[in-house]
Amino acid sequence: MADSNKSTKEISPAVIKRLPRYYRYLGELKENEVSRISSKELSQRMQVTASQIRQDLNNFGGFGQQGYGYNVEHLHAEIGKILGLDKINNLIIIGAGNLGQALANYQHFEPNGFRILGLFDVNPRLVGITVRGVEVYDIDTLEDFIKNHDIKIAALTLPKQMAPEMAREMVDWGIKAFWNFAPVDLNLPEDIMVENVHLAESLMTLSYRIHSTEV
Ligand code: NAI
Numbered sequence: 001m002a003d004s005n006k007s008t009k010e011i012s013p014a015v016i017k018r019l020p021r022y023y024r025y026l027g028e029l030k031e032n033e034v035s036r037i038s039s040k041e042l043s044q045r046m047q048v049t050a051s052q053i054r055q056d057l058n059n060f061g062g063f064g065q066q067g068y069g070y071n072v073e074h075l076h077a078e079i080g081k082i083l084g085l086d087k088i089n090n091l092i093i094i095g096a097g098n099l100g101q102a103l104a105n106y107q108h109f110e111p112n113g114f115r116i117l118g119l120f121d122v123n124p125r126l127v128g129i130t131v132r133g134v135e136v137y138d139i140d141t142l143e144d145f146i147k148n149h150d151i152k153i154a155a156l157t158l159p160k161q162m163a164p165e166m167a168r169e170m171v172d173w174g175i176k177a178f179w180n181f182a183p184v185d186l187n188l189p190e191d192i193m194v195e196n197v198h199l200a201e202s203l204m205t206l207s208y209r210i211h212s213t214e215v
Helices: 013-031 039-046 050-058 072-082 098-105 139-148 163-173 199-212
Strands: 069-071 089-094 114-121 134-138 153-156 177-180 193-196
Touching: 013 039, 013 050, 013 072, 039 050, 039 069, 069 072, 089 098, 089 139, 098 114, 114 139, 134 139, 139 163, 153 163, 163 177
Parallel strands: 089 114, 089 153, 114 134, 153 177, 177 193
Antiparallel strands: none
């Protein structure tokens, strides 16, 4: 996985992976009108050590003040900026079947700046329908659509046999990042970002943990 974001260049992937969780906790604190929090309290809530929190946030220049703790709203906003959530991130979904439609139906991407511009499918029966206001377009219109919109991210929810070739084509048309749900390795150029999401793998890990504790 490559990362071309300047502000996160030297930050380890492990830290980047933890940031969305900080962001979520701070968002909840904000909703509950908590205005500041010490790293100790945050660590208790998140079950991460206070020193881990300090180390993680020091990667971005701190944000905490000795004896005061963290300003929740400020820290939430700053982590949001680091994650690029202060900008609109347009995305498209390739494959408007069960999973593609489920993603389009999820309401909580927009508040974080993710805007789904369209779903694309080969099935003429799906073309023209809307899912929560997002239209399903014919896959044949994809190239023009990408070239005429500011879209960097594509979610892949099509059959795995089609995913790698489709992704390569989309790279030629300008897509920079894939949220890949198809259970296949995409093997794209180094500068293209891929985030694989495989529910089955996570379930297998759970299965391993259940069975490894059995005697
Ligand atoms: P589905 O069969 O309901 O939907 C697939 C859709 O892709 C269909 O509407 C089909 O017409 C469309 N399609 C086929 N070829 C296409 C192409 N070349 N371009 C655009 N659209 C095309 O399948 P479902 O359940 O939604 O799964 C979709 C994909 O996501 C599969 O690869 C499946 O293995 C994967 N999946 C991954 C999960 C994960 O955790 N990563 C969980 C569930 C499914």
